[in-house]
Amino acid sequence: MSERADTKLDPFAAAFAARREMLVDRLTREALSALGGTLGATLESFRADREIEVDIAIAAIHDGSRPFAVESWRRWIDGSVQRGYSASTMQGVLGAMRQVFVDVALELRASGVPGATSRIRAFIRSSSDALSLIDDELRARAELVHKKTRIFGALIENAPDGMGVAAPDGTLLHVNPALARLLERDDLPGHSIYELVAKHAEPIHREQVAKAVMEHGSWSGELTYQRASGETFDAHVTAFLVRDARGRGIARCAIIRDLTAARRAEEERRRLASEVIAAQRAALEELGTPLVPIAEGVLVMPLVGVLEPSRAERMLGVLLEGIGREDARVVILDLTGVKEASTEAAEALVRAAQAARLLGAEVVATGTGPELARTFVENGAELGIIVTKGTLRDGVAYALRVARGHERR
Numbered sequence: 188m189s190e191r192a193d194t195k196l197d198p199f200a201a202a203f204a205a206r207r208e209m210l211v212d213r214l215t216r217e218a219l220s221a222l223g224g225t226l227g228a229t230l231e232s233f234r235a236d237r238e239i240e241v242d243i244a245i246a247a248i249h250d251g252s253r254p255f256a257v258e259s260w261r262r263w264i265d266g267s268v269q270r271g272y273s274a275s276t277m278q279g280v281l282g283a284m285r286q287v288f289v290d291v292a293l294e295l296r297a298s299g300v301p302g303a304t305s306r307i308r309a310f311i312r313s314s315s316d317a318l319s320l321i322d323d324e325l326r327a328r329a330e331l332v333h334k335k336t337r338i339f340g341a342l343i344e345n346a347p348d349g350m351g352v353a354a355p356d357g358t359l360l361h362v363n364p365a366l367a368r369l370l371e372r373d374d375l376p377g378h379s380i381y382e383l384v385a386k387h388a389e390p391i392h393r394e395q396v397a398k399a400v401m402e403h404g405s406w407s408g409e410l411t412y413q414r415a416s417g418e419t420f421d422a423h424v425t426a427f428l429v430r431d432a433r434g435r436g437i438a439r440c441a442i443i444r445d446l447t448a449a450r451r452a453e454e455e456r457r458r459l460a461s462e463v464i465a466a467q468r469a470a471l472e473e474l475g476t477p478l479v480p481i482a483e484g485v486l487v488m489p490l491v492g493v494l495e496p497s498r499a500e501r502m503l504g505v506l507l508e509g510i511g512r513e514d515a516r517v518v519i520l521d522l523t524g525v526k527e528a529s530t531e532a533a534e535a536l537v538r539a540a541q542a543a544r545l546l547g548a549e550v551v552a553t554g555t556g557p558e559l560a561r562t563f564v565e566n567g568a569e570l571g572i573i574v575t576k577g578t579l580r581d582g583v584a585y586a587l588r589v590a591r592g593h594e595r596r
Contacts, residue, residue, distance in 0.1 A: 199302045200249035202295050210241045210287060217283035239266070240284055247313060248306060260317035264324055274328060277321050285311070349422075349443035353380050355436045357397070369422075369445055371415040380439070385411040385419045396426055400439055404428050412443070421446045478509040481583065484516040484590035489579075491524035499528075499535030506539050510546045517586035518543055521579045523554030533563045540573045549574060549589070553582035 203210070214237045240263060247259045267277050288310055296303030343350050349366030353359045357380045367373050370383060384392050388411040399406035405427040413419045422443045429438040479487045486509055488502065506518060520536070540550040551574040555563075576582040 199300050199306050200245060202300050203245050203248055206291060207241060211238050213287045214241060214284055217287050218280045221279035221283040244288060257316045260320055264320050274321055274324055281317055351441050353439045355439060357381060366443060383412055385413045400426050400428050478505050480513055482587055482590060485586045486513060486515045487519045487521060489521040494525050494528040494532040496529060496531035499532040503535055503539045507542055510543055510548050515548050517551060517589050518548055519551045519553055519582045519586055521553045522559060525559055528559060528562055551576060551582045551586055553579045
């Protein structure tokens with residue numbers, strides 16, 4: 188409501204409206220005193236709220252009916268709740284408002300303003316109604332808090348992770364069943380949180396975790412705990428500090444998750460992954476040294492890529508196994524796709540030829556290009572016991588003749 192004269196106001200309401208700024212100033216001072224000087228907002232914002240309250244009261248005084256006054260108080264309470272005022276804050280402001288308005292009303296009555304006495308009584312009755320509304324709001328809030336407490340209590344009690352609440356000094360106040368089971372103890376309340384960890388973890392808990400929680404409000408990481416049986420286990424911990432409205436720490440809380448099952452599962456996963464990789468590697472090695480029978484007594488092993496020592500040794504094993512299994516007389520090593528070979532690989536080829544001869548078979552090398560031949564020569568490989576053919580086609584033709592007994596080296 189503005190300060191302009193309003194001809195619709197009765198003398199008493201008009202006298203109040205004329206004193207609007209004075210009412211706002213006095214109400215601001217009295218409300219601050221009632222709240223112990225705690226604003227919870229800027230002074231400008233705090234004063235603006237008092238302006239709203241004064242305007243609501245002036246409108247209620249002008250209307251004069253109790254239902255209008257009650258509805259006005261209800262709107263004020265709803266607005267105060269939205270601004271985050273507690274029930275005690277609203278009661279303090281209302282008490283200050285009633286005192287200021289009654290004082291001004293008495294001044295108006297003393298100065299002879301008509302209707303002052305009845306209006307004072309009406310205002311006192313309506314402010315009493317406001318107190319009842321605040322009490323209703325307080326009960327509703329208490330019921331909501333109780334309901335939330337029960338819900339969150341049920342969540343904590345049935346949570347699979349361990350949860351604990353301690354005083355700022357670290358003395359346990361409450362633990363959920365999961366934490367009691369985790370530590371195999373039912374006597375935890377009253378004990379220090381530092382007693383729960385393994386000996387080597389206690390300095391970390393005191394010097395790092397506690398410091399981070401008290402100074403920064405939270406900490407997350409791993410700690411080693413100890414069960415009543417003496418067994419230790421690693422756990423992931425989320426610790427945090429709960430503060431009151433003034434920012435003071437009132438409780439230290441922690442959520443503790445046992446990592447034993449997760450670590451065991453991770454180890455099993457790594458073991459299975461290792462087995463899969465080994466199987467894949469073996470399969471790739473098999474694919475890298477295929478041995479294909481193309482006719483009775485004739486095998487072909489096509490090789491591609493780089494002929495490394497390990498691969499050459501693998502080739503030797505597959506070759507000898509295949510000769511024995513197929514009773515082969517000739518094995519063709521097709522080197523067309525081999526781009527590079529080491530001295531060890533060349534020596535492995537020689538050993539393969541020697542071993543094959545001991546088993547009654549001979550080795551034919553095909554597709555040995557200039558670069559590969561130069562590598563063998565420069566590395567001094569003794570390839571004299573290996574029959575060489577320019578192409579796989581020539582090697583197959585030769586091998587078939589040997590297998591049929593038409594040609595012998």
